[in-house]
Amino acid sequence: MRRLAMVALLLLAGCGGGDADRAGRLRSVGPNPDLAALLRVANVDAGRRAFGQCAACHTIGAGGQSLAGPNLHAMMGRAVASNPRFGYTQALIDHGGRWNAARMDAWLAAPAGVVPGTRMAFAGVRDPMERADLIAYLQSESR
Numbered sequence: 184m185r186r187l188a189m190v191a192l193l194l195l196a197g198c199g200g201g202d203a204d205r206a207g208r209l210r211s212v213g214p215n216p217d218l219a220a221l222l223r224v225a226n227v228d229a230g231r232r233a234f235g236q237c238a239a240c241h242t243i244g245a246g247g248q249s250l251a252g253p254n255l256h257a258m259m260g261r262a263v264a265s266n267p268r269f270g271y272t273q274a275l276i277d278h279g280g281r282w283n284a285a286r287m288d289a290w291l292a293a294p295a296g297v298v299p300g301t302r303m304a305f306a307g308v309r310d311p312m313e314r315a316d317l318i319a320y321l322q323s324e325s326r
């Protein structure tokens with residue numbers, strides 16, 4: 184009985200976005216998937232885990248304080264650099280527009296490549312699946 188419970192737990196862990204799950208998700212989209220395909224299999228829990236690399240500089244809860252970077256609650260769909268309580272660089276303000284999936288994907292891949300002069304001192308996330316997971320998580324925190 185206890186062994187059964189153990190197996191059930193392991194299966195649940197797999198569904199939560201573990202490595203095996205990730206491999207399966209990637210397989211299901213085929214070679215060279217575009218962003219839309221990756222977003223269809225993106226996993227909020229995996230995104231939440233990946234957000235660990237952002238958490239030194241960003242909170243994401245509603246009303247969370249800004250750290251080195253602005254609070255990221257409800258970021259998807261919002262105008263770029265629009266938190267009135269955060270002092271953005273002119274470079275990011277001039278970037279303009281709204282945060283949709285395509286812009287977020289490019290920004291997270293290479294912040295300084297997309298917005299030269301930004302103060303977001305972060306090299307970027309090279310893995311497209313991980314970026315899609317992060318976008319799914321940002322989306323889930325935008326409702």
Ligand code: HEC
Pocket residue numbers: 233234236237238239240241251252253255258262263264265266270271272274275291300301302303304305308317
């Ligand atoms: C070393 C600190 C640091 C890390 C790590 C970091 N950021 Fe940032 N982030 C910043 C700063 C600073 C800004 C403001 C940049 C500017 O004004 O040029 C910013 C801005 C942003 C913005 C634009 C916010 C707006 O209001 O338009 C988003 C989105 C964002 N970061 C997402 C992320 C995500 C997702 C991660 C993790 C994958 C991350 N950042 C990692 C410091 C960081």
